[in-house]
Amino acid sequence: xxxxxxxxxxxxxxxxxxxxxxxxxxxxxxxxxxxxxxxxxxxxxxxxxxxxxxxxxxxxxxxxxxxxxxxxxxxxxxxxxxxxxxxxxxxxxxxxxxxxxxxxxxxxxxxxxxxxxxxxxxxxxxxxxxxxxxxxxxxxxxxxxxxxxxxxxxxxxxxxxxxxxxxxxxxxxxxxxxxxxxxxxxxxxxxxxxxxxxxxxxxxxxxxxxxxxxxxxxxxxxxxxxxxxxxxxxxxxxxxxxxxxxxxxxxxxxxxxxxxxxxxxxxxxxxxxxxxxxxxxxxxxxxxxxxxxxxxxxxxxxxxxxxxxxxxxxxxxxxxxxxxxxxxxxxxxxxxxxxxxxxxxxxxxxxxxxxxxxxxxxxxxxxxxxxxxxxxxxxxxxxxxxxxxxxxxxxxxxxxxxxxxxxxxxxxxxxxxxxxxxxxxxxxxxxxxxxxxxxxxxxxxxxxxxxxxxxxxxxxxxxxxxxxxxxxxxxxxxxxxxxxxxxxxxxxxxxxxxxxxxxxxxxxxxxxxxxxxxxxxxxxxxxxxxxxxxxxxxxxxxxxxxxxxxxxxxxxxxxxxxxxxxxxxxxxxxxxxxxxxxxxxxxxxxxxxxxxxxxxxxxxxxxxxxxxxxxxxxxxxxxxxxxxxxxxxxxxxxxxxxxxxxxxxxxxxxxxxxxxxxxxxxxxxxxxxxxxxxxxxxxxxxxxxxxxxxxxxxxxxxxxxxxxxxxxxxxxxxxxxxxxxxxxxxxxxxxxxxxxxxxxxxxxxxxxxxxxxxxxxxxxxxxxxxxxxxxxxxxxxxxxxxxxxxxxxxxxxxxxxxxxx
Ligand SMILES: Nc1nc2c(c(=O)[nH]1)N[C@H]1C(S)=C(S)[C@@H](COP(=O)(O)OP(=O)(O)OC[C@H]3O[C@@H](n4cnc5c(=O)[nH]c(N)nc54)[C@H](O)[C@@H]3O)O[C@H]1N2
Ligand SMILES: Nc1nc2c(c(=O)[nH]1)N[C@H]1C(S)=C(S)[C@@H](COP(=O)(O)OP(=O)(O)OC[C@H]3O[C@@H](n4cnc5c(=O)[nH]c(N)nc54)[C@H](O)[C@@H]3O)O[C@H]1N2
Ligand SMILES: [Mo]
Numbered sequence: 119x120x121x122x123x124x125x126x127x128x129x130x131x132x133x134x135x136x137x138x139x140x141x142x143x144x145x146x147x148x149x150x151x152x153x154x155x156x157x158x159x160x161x162x163x164x165x166x167x168x169x170x171x172x173x174x175x176x177x178x179x180x181x182x183x184x185x186x187x188x189x190x191x192x193x194x195x196x197x198x199x200x201x202x203x204x205x206x207x208x209x210x211x212x213x214x215x216x217x218x219x220x221x222x223x224x225x226x227x228x229x230x231x232x233x234x235x236x237x238x239x240x241x242x243x244x245x246x247x248x249x250x251x252x253x254x255x256x257x258x259x260x261x262x263x264x265x266x267x268x269x270x271x272x273x274x275x276x277x278x279x280x281x282x283x284x285x286x287x288x289x290x291x292x293x294x295x296x297x298x299x300x301x302x303x304x305x306x307x308x309x310x311x312x313x314x315x316x317x318x319x320x321x322x323x324x325x326x327x328x329x330x331x332x333x334x335x336x337x338x339x340x341x342x343x344x345x346x347x348x349x350x351x352x353x354x355x356x357x358x359x360x361x362x363x364x365x366x367x368x369x370x371x372x373x374x375x376x377x378x379x380x381x382x383x384x385x386x387x388x389x390x391x392x393x394x395x396x397x398x399x400x401x402x403x404x405x406x407x408x409x410x411x412x413x414x415x416x417x418x419x420x421x422x423x424x425x426x427x428x429x430x431x432x433x434x435x436x437x438x439x440x441x442x443x444x445x446x447x448x449x450x451x452x453x454x455x456x457x458x459x460x461x462x463x464x465x466x467x468x469x470x471x472x473x474x475x476x477x478x479x480x481x482x483x484x485x486x487x488x489x490x491x492x493x494x495x496x497x498x499x500x501x502x503x504x505x506x507x508x509x510x511x512x513x514x515x516x517x518x519x520x521x522x523x524x525x526x527x528x529x530x531x532x533x534x535x536x537x538x539x540x541x542x543x544x545x546x547x548x549x550x551x552x553x554x555x556x557x558x559x560x561x562x563x564x565x566x567x568x569x570x571x572x573x574x575x576x577x578x579x580x581x582x583x584x585x586x587x588x589x590x591x592x593x594x595x596x597x598x599x600x601x602x603x604x605x606x607x608x609x610x611x612x613x614x615x616x617x618x619x620x621x622x623x624x625x626x627x628x629x630x631x632x633x634x635x636x637x638x639x640x641x642x643x644x645x646x647x648x649x650x651x652x653x654x655x656x657x658x659x660x661x662x663x664x665x666x667x668x669x670x671x672x673x674x675x676x677x678x679x680x681x682x683x684x685x686x687x688x689x690x691x692x693x694x695x696x697x698x699x700x701x702x703x704x705x706x707x708x709x710x711x712x713x714x715x716x717x718x719x720x721x722x723x724x725x726x727x728x729x730x731x732x733x734x735x736x737x738x739x740x741x742x743x744x745x746x747x748x749x750x751x752x753x754x755x756x757x758x759x760x761x762x763x764x765x766x767x768x769x770x771x772x773x774x775x776x777x778x779x780x781x782x783x784x785x786x787x788x789x790x791x792x793x794x795x796x797x798x799x800x801x802x803x804x805x806x807x808x809x810x811x812x813x814x815x816x817x818x819x820x821x822x823x824x825x826x827x828x829x830x831x832x833x834x835x836x837x838x839x840x841x842x843x844x845x846x847x848x849x850x851x852x853x854x855x856x857x858x859x860x861x862x863x864x865x866x867x868x869x870x871x872x873x874x875x876x877x878x879x880x881x882x883x884x885x886x887x888x889x890x891x892x893x894x895x896x897x898x899x900x901x902x903x904x905x906x907x908x909x910x911x912x913x914x915x916x917x918x919x920x921x922x923x
Contacts, residue, residue, distance in 0.1 A: 124811040127795065127837050130788040133390035134342040134349060136377035138785060139189040146193045146780065150200035170659035172198060172276055172634045173775070175525035175652040176345040177325050188346040189379075193773070193780050197614075198633040199663055202229025204615050209235060209244040218620050222590070222851075223779040226614040231630035232667035237622045244619075244628060249671065249679060252627050257683025259607040259625055260580060266293030266559070268579045270569040273299040273538045274586025275527025276634075278647030278659070280702045281673035282529075283709075284695070285584050286537035288681040290547075291556055291690065295563030296578070297540045300586055301530050302566035303869055304489070307497030308523045309534065310866040315505040315745050317738030318730055320531060322520035323484055324653050325351065330518030333361040333480035336394075337405055337504070338490015338872075339524050342372010342786060343772045348486075348524070349376045353391045361480065363473050364394040366490065367402050367767070368797065368847060369840040371786035396473055402765040402845040403494060403873045404463035407752040408470055409503045411459040413451045415474025416510055431478045433512030440512075440735060443746035447506050450748040462752045464842050482518030483508065490767070492523075493872040495757065498865035499749040506746050514744065515735035525652040526776075528634075532650030535728065536706055540565050549709045555689055565867045566592060567859060573601035580607040582680070584673065585631075587616045587777040593857035593869045611676050613666075616777065631673050636661040638672045641697035645672070648703070648720055650728065656713075657725030674702065755873035763819050763875035764802060768850035768857075777851050784849075787839070797839035797847040798878070806878055810838035813881040816848070818856050818874060829856050833881045846876065 132138065173191040208228060214237065217225065236247035236255070247255075263269060271289040273282060286297065301309065309319040316322070328334070328351050341348040353376050356362055364373045374397065377390040384390060400408055420431035437444055456467050463470070477483060485508060491500045504521060505514075513519035525531050537546060540563035550558045564572055566588065572578035574597055581588075581602060589598035602608060605623030612619065613633050619626070632638055638645040638661060646660040671679070678692035695701045700717050707716040712728050719726040731737065737744045757763070770776070771784035771793065782791045789795060796814060803809055814836045818829045831853060841847060856874050863870065 124835065124837070126790045126792040127811075127835070128788045128790065130371060130786055132371075133375035133377045134372035134786060135189075135346075135379055136385065136388075136390070139379050142189050142785070143192040146196045150196040150202065152201055168660040168662055169634045170528060170649045170657070171195065172528050174345045174347070175528050175531060176347045177651040177653045177655050178347075179325060179350075190343065190346050190772070190775075194775055195635060197226070197775070197778065197780060198230075199635045200229050202227070203666065204228040204231050206233050206235070206246045213242040214244070214620050214622055215242050217615075218617075221779070222617060222777060223782070225616055226778055228615060230613055230633075230666035231615060231628060233669050234630060235628045237626035239622075247627070249669075252629060253679040253683040255625060256582075256607065256609055256627060256680050260292065260680075260684040263580060263606075267296060267561070267563070268577065269294055270296045270298055270564060270573065270578050270581045272566070272569065272581060272583045272586060272588050273297065273533050274584065274588075275300045275304075275525075275530025275533055277533055277584050277673060278529060278649060279532045279536045279656070279706060280647045280699050281584065281677060282533040282538050283536040283702060283706050284674050284677045284681070287550070287554070287690070288677055288685070290550060290558040291554070291681070291685055291687060293559050295540055295542055295559055295561065296569060296572075297538050298564055298566035298569035298588065299530075299533065299538050300527060300566070300591065301534060301538075302867055303591060303871075304526045304530065305492055305523055306565070306866040306868040307492035307494075307501050307863055311498040311501030312505070312521070312523075314739070315502050315747055316514065316521075316732040317736075317744070318732045319534075320654055320730055321522045321652060322514060322730055322733045323522045324655075324727065324733075327482075327484060327518050327520060328355055329358075331355070331360060331480075331482040331484045332518070333363065333476060333483045335363045335365070335477075335483065335485045336373060337365045337485065337487040339486060339488025340366070340368075340370045340372065340770070341524070342370060342376070344488070344770060345524055346372070349393070350378060350380070352376070352393050353378055356391055356393055356395075361395045361476055362393055363396045363398070363476065365398050365400045365405055365408055367399055367842040367845040368769075368787075369397065369399060373397065396476070398465050398469060398473065399840075399842040401462065401464040401842045402767050403753060403755040404465070404842075405491060406496070406500055406503050406749075407459045407463035408465060409507055410451055410454045410752055411456070411463070411465075411467070411470035412474035412477055413447070413507055413510065414454065414456070414459070415471045416478045416507075417448060417451060419475065419478050432510055436512030437509070440737065441509055441744045441746060442741055443748070444510075446748040447746040450750055454752060458752050464844065477507070478511065482516070483511070483513045484518070484520055484522055486522040486524055488524045490872060492868055493870060494868075495755040495861070495863055495870045495873065496749070496753070497863040497868045497870070502747045503749065505744075506748075509744055509746055515733055520733065523652070528651075529649040531652060531654070532648070532656070535650055536710065540568075546709070553705065553708045556687065567862055567867055567869065570598050570601045570859060573605060574598075576604065579605055580609075581605055582609045582611075583618065584611050584677070585613075587618045589621055590617045590777045590851050590854075592859075593854055593861060593871070594859045595855050597859050609680070611673060614778075629676050630667065630670050631676055632661065632665055632670050634659060634661055635663045636665045636670070637663065640672070640675070640699070645699045646720075647674075647699065648725075654728040654730055655725055656720060656728060658720050672696075674699065755870060757873065757875045762877065764798075764844055764846050764878055766816065766846040766848060766853070766856065766874040766876045767872040768853045768874070769847050771849055774849075789837070792835075793849045793852060794834055795837045795848070796834040796878075797841050798836050799841050799843045799845070800838045801843045802846075802878070803836060803838055808836055808878070808880060810836060812836045815879050815881045816846075816856065816876045817879070818876050829858070831856060846878070
């Protein structure tokens with residue numbers, strides 16, 4: 119079968135951005151909002167609307183919260199500001215059992231939740247409940263727990279600083295540090311790896327540094343889709359002549375060429391700007407090999423320079439004054455053979471030497487990275503290898519140089535800053551005690567994986583979710599779904615219905631909240647909340663749209679309502695704090711000294727940057743120095759070695775926001791109207807007697823540590839793709855059933871979503887869906903819900919999933 123004969127699979131030849139992006143924005147707005155006043159307002163690009171885009175955490179050039187044009191930002195905003203509603207009538211018509219069979223797309227596409235709802239077991243339906251009754255039942259259930267550590271308080275990274283701060287206060291006063299959060303599945307390897315190395319778990323660069331660097335390395339992230347506004351930064355850098363080196367197994371469009379929708383000339387002439395100057399299609403898990411190869415090159419150049427009377431290539435003054443541990447890293451890099459580097463990375467030595475030399479010759483370098491680095495068995499070590507490379511040339515804490523982890527959710531970094539952590543420092547707990555007068559629990563709590571395990575084993579019986587879709591985002595849906603179904607109490611503070619809400623326990627509540635875009639009126643007037651972006655800029659966000667329903671409450675108000683019902687501490691003035699969020703910010707400032715003059719500074723245009731000591735070459739490590747940390751071996755994941763196994767990464771399509779599926783398209787990868795595909799290199803297909811378009815089964819192998827028992831996905835359609843040989847990719851969250859709960863980086867607990875060793879074979883299965891836990895992944899009907907041409911429109915047969923092509 120040739121490429122264009124597989125329904126819904128075709129080539130995409132153009133650049134990222136351009137008219138396609140504008141059309142996608144228009145479509146998203148039309149389908150979710152109609153031609154309303156609000157939609158028109160959002161279309162006015164670059165007009166300050168006052169709210170922080172709920173899309174990604176990439177900073178705004180002016181550090182304001184204006185709605186800067188971006189295709190996926192527009193999707194996120196219109197998805198929230200939709201005119202569709204999920205009402206009590208809807209729930210009366212559809213039982214939970216019936217809704218379970220809906221796809222994730224269909225569930226959220228019903229629109230915004232309008233009423234607080236309670237699950238009624240007799241009718242298997244959600245029925246409306248008053249806020250008062252919901253709070254009092256939640257409070258009673260929490261009080262009934264024999265041990266506060268039997269409750270889990272989950273945070274998804276969209277929550278504001280104010281909501282997150284009140285949430286941690288509520289949980290700690292209740293008596294637990296059980297704070298599973300989305301960060302545990304995301305940048306935890308950064309949060310653990312960077313503090314050990316440079317004394318702070320955040321990136322060190324600001325947007326201005328991108329104007330002063332001469333090389334940018336983009337490792338394991340896909341900005342064209344996940345941080346689209348970053349393309350504007352990369353485009354400007356490229357136009358200035360900055361070298362942009364990409365390490366990624368997939369040839370991602372947004373990293374190749376970009377047509378800026380903001381640039382009339384590019385738009386009218388159809389021209390585009392190249393982004394990557396070098397694109398290395400590393401094998402999944404091969405990054406450490408490349409990084410070590412680069413370090414080998416730097417050391418060789420250094421020795422050569424010294425031997426010929428030069429100054430060397432290492433930044434010796436910086437290393438002597440600021441660092442420790444170089445010798446161990448040099449010994450390890452010297453002991454690493456080029457054979458291993460080439461074999462593991464799949465990249466030729468000459469190529470690695472070329473980018474190694476480029477690195478050595480650049481005066482200022484930034485390394486950006488995402489989930490391609492963190493979501494591996496050795497995610498923490500991967501992060502620290504990047505630091506080693508940067509430290510060698512003093513690329514840290516000076517203009518144009520540093521490390522840039524691309525955060526996920528728009529406030530995931532801020533949530534951590536204001537206390538959402540299962541491993542609180544003694545300083546944080548002391549400060550809470552000083553400010554609020556109660557002794558918070560000292561015992562460490564549960565991360566996301568540990569929380570699921572505790573629920574599965576009956577050690578936790580209540581789950582309060584501040585947003586998100588935890589069991590669906592988590593590995594091993596079988597275990598995660600069962601864990602949540604076994605609860606006595608599940609509470610979901612949410613904007614839209616999702617699958618987590620259908621995992622009903624004894625008492626289950628859906629509490630509908632205001633979104634970022636909406637006006638938040640409290641006693642003292644309209645409120646703003648604050649967020650922190652990927653570069654530690656804190657700024658205000660104020661919604662302006664009329665709320666989706668009169669019954670909605672803000673996240674802080676919902677937390678306060680539950681806290682009042684569950685706690686007996688009259689010193690905590692929940693009502694007073696909700697009346698005026700300035701008071702919450704005053705509390706944040708009292709607990710965290712870095713927020714000094716919070717209310718004043720956040721009112722300055724652009725907000726303020728939190729102090730990042732490493733940005734000024736101050737190292738908050740035990741020894742007061744930045745640390746080179748050696749890790750032996752070249753594998754990002756120890757299992758990559760199995761020669762018969764292919765390594766599968768789970769990735770995001772262009773039309774999804776984590777578990778939120780905006781449509782079944784993935785435009786830049788040429789996929790339309792479906793998600794049940796597996797991206798495979800042609801060579802790997804041929805080696806197994808397979809071809810493009812075949813229905814295939816994917817099965818995990820028992821790994822060296824015996825952690826990853828047999829798991830299968832059946833009947834995916836193989837797509838011959840420009841991906842590194844030996845590497846496979848499939849969509850998250852559907853492919854989560856291939857990851858076992860224990861399959862994590864032991865240092866940070868980050869699930870290894872990006873390296874799953876699997877075997878691939880022609881599908882033997884006859885049936886359609888494997889089982890109900892995963893049925894949604896297939897999209898029962900291959901329609902394109904965005905209105906783009908469907909396979910049928912194009913005169914092609916609809917996909918028949920019952921007979922192999
Ligand atoms: N529109 C949109 N925006 C988002 C999100 C979204 O879902 N949709 N999610 C938000 C969140 S929470 C996050 S964390 C970020 C995620 O942003 P990204 O980090 O970009 O996330 P992924 O799509 O998971 O893919 C990462 C990239 O890693 C590559 N990759 C996979 N394995 C490897 C490897 O071993 N090595 C290397 N070098 N590369 C590898 C993949 O090919 C892919 O290009 O985006 C945030 N922004
Ligand atoms: N296999 C695999 N699994 C992964 C990943 C991967 O790359 N591969 N990535 C991981 C990563 S990086 C992350 S961050 C997690 C994401 O995990 P989560 O953060 O738990 O998931 P989301 O899909 O972002 O949550 C979506 C839901 O949030 C709710 N929501 C949206 N806006 C708001 C709001 O303003 N307030 C409230 N209260 N609720 C709101 C809606 O109800 C929506 O259904 O998934 C992880 N899981
Ligand atoms: Mo994330």
